[in-house]
Amino acid sequence: MDRHVEDLLRELAPRVLGVLTRRFGDFAAAEDAVQEALLAAFAQWPADGVPDNPRGWLIQVAHRRLVEQIRGEQARRRREDLVARQEPVDRLAAPAADAGPATDRDDTLVLLFLCCHPALSAASAIALTLRAVGGLTTAEIARAFMVPEATMAQRISRAKQRIKTSGVPFRQPDTEDRGRRLGAVLHVLYLIFNEGHTRSAGPQLRQVELSAEAIRLTRALHTLLPDDSEVTGLLALMLLTEARSPARTGPAGELISLADQDRGRWDAAAIAEGVALVTHALPRGPVGQYQVQAAIAALHDEAPTADATDWPQILALYEVLERITDSPVVALNRAVAGAMVNGPAAGLDALAVLADDSRLAGHHRLFAARAHLLEMAGDRSAAAEAYRAAAGRTASLPERHYLLLRAARLGHGAPVPE
Amino acid sequence: MLLMQFSAATADFPEIGTWRPEEIQAHIAFMGDTNAKLAAAGELVDGQGLAGVDQVRIVRAGTDGAPVVTEGPFPETKEFLAGYWIIDCDSPERAIEIAGQISAAPGPGGRPLNMPIEVRPVMSAPPVEV
Numbered sequence: 001m002d003r004h005v006e007d008l009l010r011e012l013a014p015r016v017l018g019v020l021t022r023r024f025g026d027f028a029a030a031e032d033a034v035q036e037a038l039l040a041a042f043a044q045w046p047a048d049g050v051p052d053n054p055r056g057w058l059i060q061v062a063h064r065r066l067v068e069q070i071r072g073e074q075a076r077r078r079r080e081d082l083v084a085r086q087e088p089v090d091r092l093a094a095p096a097a098d099a100g101p102a103t104d105r106d107d108t109l110v111l112l113f114l115c116c117h118p119a120l121s122a123a124s125a126i127a128l129t130l131r132a133v134g135g136l137t138t139a140e141i142a143r144a145f146m147v148p149e150a151t152m153a154q155r156i157s158r159a160k161q162r163i164k165t166s167g168v169p170f171r172q173p174d175t176e177d178r179g180r181r182l183g184a185v186l187h188v189l190y191l192i193f194n195e196g197h198t199r200s201a202g203p204q205l206r207q208v209e210l211s212a213e214a215i216r217l218t219r220a221l222h223t224l225l226p227d228d229s230e231v232t233g234l235l236a237l238m239l240l241t242e243a244r245s246p247a248r249t250g251p252a253g254e255l256i257s258l259a260d261q262d263r264g265r266w267d268a269a270a271i272a273e274g275v276a277l278v279t280h281a282l283p284r285g286p287v288g289q290y291q292v293q294a295a296i297a298a299l300h301d302e303a304p305t306a307d308a309t310d311w312p313q314i315l316a317l318y319e320v321l322e323r324i325t326d327s328p329v330v331a332l333n334r335a336v337a338g339a340m341v342n343g344p345a346a347g348l349d350a351l352a353v354l355a356d357d358s359r360l361a362g363h364h365r366l367f368a369a370r371a372h373l374l375e376m377a378g379d380r381s382a383a384a385e386a387y388r389a390a391a392g393r394t395a396s397l398p399e400r401h402y403l404l405l406r407a408a409r410l411g412h413g414a415p416v417p418e
Numbered sequence: 419m420l421l422m423q424f425s426a427a428t429a430d431f432p433e434i435g436t437w438r439p440e441e442i443q444a445h446i447a448f449m450g451d452t453n454a455k456l457a458a459a460g461e462l463v464d465g466q467g468l469a470g471v472d473q474v475r476i477v478r479a480g481t482d483g484a485p486v487v488t489e490g491p492f493p494e495t496k497e498f499l500a501g502y503w504i505i506d507c508d509s510p511e512r513a514i515e516i517a518g519q520i521s522a523a524p525g526p527g528g529r530p531l532n533m534p535i536e537v538r539p540v541m542s543a544p545p546v547e548v
Contacts, residue, residue: 146464252447388435392470400467401446408439 002046008054009041011220013135016058018107021170024066027114028160031132033069037062038135106172108133109224112217113173113181115159116188119166124159125188126195131156134213144210145195182225186234186290189218193238197245211242232281233291239274240297243267255402259306271301292321311340328359332369344377364393368403375410384410419504420517421536425497431531444524452520456505461516465503474498504540513537 013034020030037058051057115129130136130144142152173181196210218235225231247261278294296317303309318334331354339347351370360366371386387407391400434442449467456462480486503520507513517537522530 252443253450254443254446391435392472395469395473397467400470401442404435404437405439405442407435408437408442411436 005042005045005050008050009038009045009058010135012055012058013038014108014111014133016055016062017132018111019059020062020066021111022107023063025170026164027170028157028164029066029069030062031160033062033065034058035131035137036065039137106224108220110170110172112185112221114163114168114170116181116185117163117166117168118180118184119168120159120162122188122191124155124162125184126192127152127155128159128163129188129217130192130213134217136213182228182230185221186230189214189221190234190237190290192217193241197241211238211245214238215242227284229281229284229286230288230290232277233288233294236274236277236281236294237290237297239270239277240294240301243270243274243301249398253398254405255398257402258300263304266301271298274298275302287320287324289321289324292317292324296321309340311337315341328354328357328363329365331357332360332365336369336372339373339376344373347373348377362393364390364399364403367393371403371406375406380410383407419502419538419540420513420520421499421538422501422520422533423497423499423536424534428497428534429531431525431533437526441524441526441528444528448523452523456503456516461505461507461512463504463506465501467501468499471498510537510539 016037017030017034020034021027024030040061041054041058045051045054111133112129115132116125120128127141127145130141131138136144138153138156139149141156142149145152172178193211193214196212196214215235215238218231218238222228222231222235243266244258244261246267247263247265248256250256274294275298278291278298281291282295296314299310299314299317315334315337318330318337321330322334332351335347335350335354338350348370351366351373354360355366367386367390371383371390374383374386377383384407387403387410391403391407394400394403434445437445453462453465456465474489476488477485478488503516505513505516507516514537517535521533521535523533525531
């Protein structure tokens, strides 16, 4: 597949979908028609060349499909409903006070709000966002999540049905609703990124790089909302995390911890961009969880060696993050950062307090953090036991191998890499 | 379907938590390499390593139809499924050949583990017109 054609199509997909949705007032039907137009373009453009007006071409083809779909529709009620709504929706509904003239680019944002609506489950929102905004096919999304295509098709069509029945209008959310809705969008993009980041060690070769896709979508969102500090923070966090991925796995596919990674293999350009973004966003505020996480990632990425990591600063940032999020995992990371600053005993005390949190009870991360601090304290056998306990509780195969390896290194008196 | 399923009684090798680091690494590399080869041959449908025995739950419908959950495998068998592969290959002989290769994954001292691998047909053949 011609890379240039693919990029162009995927950039145009949400803009064409916005036009059709406004024209027909039926997001679910428009989304299907746009998918078909994209597939037609995928088939024709690489051979015949890109048309002079690619956006117009796609709108025309999708429009035709949609009209055929409506004509062929057996359910009369739905047909009447659609004909009644031929009037563009944005003329029926009063535009929000802050809405300027609708443009393609804003449509991408409206679509993101729609696909990441809080009424949808995370799995549905992710699938719908990748297809409607990302322009990926159902088959590609199914492969990326390693589920059968029929399962993914059902997930997407149920999500569209849900949007239809909940009557979410195709327009920018109201000002008061906007913050919450943007939070939902950022959360979905973050989940897509994480899915790609943590699955990279799987046995299958993935056709779609989900982390790259999440970065692409977040970059588009950042272009639309350049002054939103949390959007900037999320983009920075993704870039700073992705920058380390070439060094995350060893020759046997085993995970390598941050401290042991070959920092020469990190992506310097991505780090520079991520650092610049978070440096720009933080003083402008309001400060949110993504900026703080990005700032922590930046401190790790900027340290020339693991020993040179600015742990006091990281600890201070985790304290800020803890006040923002109330996440037990953040508290766990704060305990580990505290150990790096004040010694392992202090960290182990903090973990002992956390062990009573029902959200963490029996969680493999608690055992892994304890193992790590016991190892720091020089208690090799207790550390090995805690690593093995963590290995028995994780649901990730690469992580289990990593934890077993740490335990084995301790148990066999092998030197532990610093 | 190939099932990597064994218990203390049927496995004559020590538990992976007791191996040396380089032995664990060789084992991981072997499994990764095996999956890559099966994928390249167009035979791999799916394969997963499964979580440890501590996380096994047994579910039965209770008298009111609600699920009743008991923990773990039964203590008298301690048999557990460590992982599985679903492969799509030309013949039962080929499935046995693959199972034999997987069985010989390296363990302590680099020696083959000769793990018992159960081979079971998956009932996914299309129905014959009757």
